[in-house]
Amino acid sequence: MAETVHCSRCGRDAGALARNPIPGPEGAEIRRRVCAECWEEWTRMEVMVINELRLNFMDPEAQATLSQHMREFLGLGAPESPADAG
Numbered sequence: 001m002a003e004t005v006h007c008s009r010c011g012r013d014a015g016a017l018a019r020n021p022i023p024g025p026e027g028a029e030i031r032r033r034v035c036a037e038c039w040e041e042w043t044r045m046e047v048m049v050i051n052e053l054r055l056n057f058m059d060p061e062a063q064a065t066l067s068q069h070m071r072e073f074l075g076l077g078a079p080e081s082p083a084d085a086g
C-alpha cells in the first residue's frame with residue numbers, strides 16, 4: 001500500500017510523492033506535507049509563474065521568488081528557519 005500524507009494544500013489524506021520532488025530540505029518537507037496530486041498541480045502552475053514573472057534563473061532572486069510562490073500555492077507557509085523559531 002502506498003504511503004499517504006495529510007496534505008497541507010487539499011487537506012486530504014492522499015498519496016505521497018515517491019521521492020523528494022526537489023533537492024534539499026525543502027524537497028523533504030514537500031514530500032512530508034504535500035500529496036502527489038497537488039505537487040502535479042504545482043508543476044503546471046510553476047510554468048505559468050515562470051512565464052508570467054519572466055523569471056531568469058541566472059538571477060538567484062528568481063529561485064527565491066519561485067520558492068515563495070510554491071510555498072504559497074502548496075499551503076506550506078513561511079520557510080522553516082531557525083532564525084524565526086520561538
Ligand SMILES: [Zn+2]
Pocket residue numbers: 007008009010011012014034035036037038
Ligand atoms: Zn493534496
